[in-house]
Amino acid sequence: MHELSIALAIISQVEDAARRRGSAAVAEVRVRIGELAGVVPDALTFSFELAREGTLLADAGLEVEIVPARARCPSCAVETLVGVPPDLWCSHCGEPLSQLLAGRELEIAEVVLEDAGTQGGTQGRGDGRSGGSGGSEEEAEHVPGR
Amino acid sequence: MCRVVDLRQAVLAKNDERAVGLRGRLAEHGTVALNLMSSPGSGKTALLEVLLERALERGVTAAAVTADLATENDARRLAASGAPVKQVLTDGLCHLEAGMLSRHLDGWLPEGTRLLFVENVGNLVCPASYDLGETSRIVLGSVTEGEDKPLKYPSAFGLANLVVITKTDIAEAVEFDGPAFHRHVQQVNPGVPVLETSARTGAGMDGLLDLLLEAADGAPVHQPALAHQHQQHMHNHDEAAHDGDEEPHHPAAVPT
Ligand SMILES: Nc1nc2c(ncn2[C@@H]2O[C@H](COP(=O)(O)OP(=O)(O)OP(=O)(O)O)[C@@H](O)[C@H]2O)c(=O)[nH]1
Ligand SMILES: [Mg+2]
Ligand SMILES: [Zn+2]
Secondary structure (H helix, E strand, O other): OOHHHHHHHHHHHHHHHHHHOOEEEEEEEEEEEEOOOOOOHHHHHHHHHHHOOOOOOOOOEEEEEEEOOEEEOOOOOOEEEOOOOOOOEOOOOOOEOOEEEEOOOEEEEEEEEEEOHHHOOOOOOOOOOOOOOOOHHHOOOOOOOO | OEEEEEEEEEOOHHHHHHHHHHHHHHHHOOOEEEEEEOOOOOOHHHHHHHHHHHHHHOOOOEEEEEEEOOOOHHHHHHHOOOOOEEEEEOOOOOOOOHHHHHHHHOOOOOOOOOEEEEEOOOOOOHHHHOOOOOOEEEEEEEOOOOOOHHHHOHHHHHOOOEEEEEOHHHOOOOOOOHHHHHHHHHHHOOOOOEEEOOOOOOOOHHHHHHHHHHHHOOOOOOOOHHHHHHHHHHHHOHHHHHHOOOOOOOOOOOOO
């Protein structure tokens, strides 16, 4: 069950990002999972709910967007949904679809951070990158992997 | 007050980065890693027993790391070949990760090793997501497992640089449908080479070793269609990876 490893990796990366931006709690995490990423969304949600306890994500929801697998045919340039299990041969011209365009995603897209009112507004509002320094005061903090 | 932050980070960015670093360090020492993946009992250890022996006979320096949840049995079996062998116990983890492998190689991998075989945990799901810095990912399917394995585990077979059919000595007894297996492999991984082997009779083993040595000498390795998107990610995930990575970096030996 590597969904637990994946959930732990998500939590660790999101905690880093939240701390660096002076946030004390994460409200939501939005992830994108390709349908060929080899990750079972239900198992990921289950693992996430176990692993978030005692972290900045203790109350965070997990929103999973499933990304369909698409490929483009190098011969006829037609773009197709390859399905699961994938059929990586062009249904138009019979050539192999050597270029997968989407479907292997395993990424954290967005996080919704609660602003830490007590920390004296370390950063302004906005996209979280507007602080200029990028929150470098936090860079020295070492958060070990698992 | 809430704010939405656009992170766009690959969840496995740290592993991918470490894999790139490890691949570079191995290359500096003239070593290529071969990542063997299959269901439990498909014959990874049996295949390696024969390959290690044949490699040594040919004067090729080879070593093996074998990963299991428990027991050192596989390491004991492989060590009989005379090659350096290391057992990795994953402590409950169902797959190997690049950092874990790297730590086990530090101070152990003999200088001058040409081929480093890595027997992954017997599992066709989880190990597929983790790059170990290998030059070739070899996915095994035995004749006893059914012809539709490649369709049931498309990430594993779809990301293989090489597919090996094992236990062909008993193919007839179990009425293995070879053409169907080949068809299913090609559906998820067009153009991937497929070799047929038997550890029992030794059939196909020299051909397999030849192919691996050619790859070690720099012959082009088949690039699976499923890996295409990932490689593109690898070229532009640098920024994202740093955003989330506060652990000290292993300096990549080879700039990528
Ligand atoms: N007939 C026959 N049996 C084989 C062959 N290769 C392996 N076996 C048998 O299959 C069983 C499993 O082989 P292993 O080599 O231990 O398989 P493995 O993939 O290393 O297994 P795990 O490490 O547990 O995942 C053993 O009983 C082997 O004797 C072969 O070529 N022919
Ligand atoms: Mg084994
Ligand atoms: Zn086409």
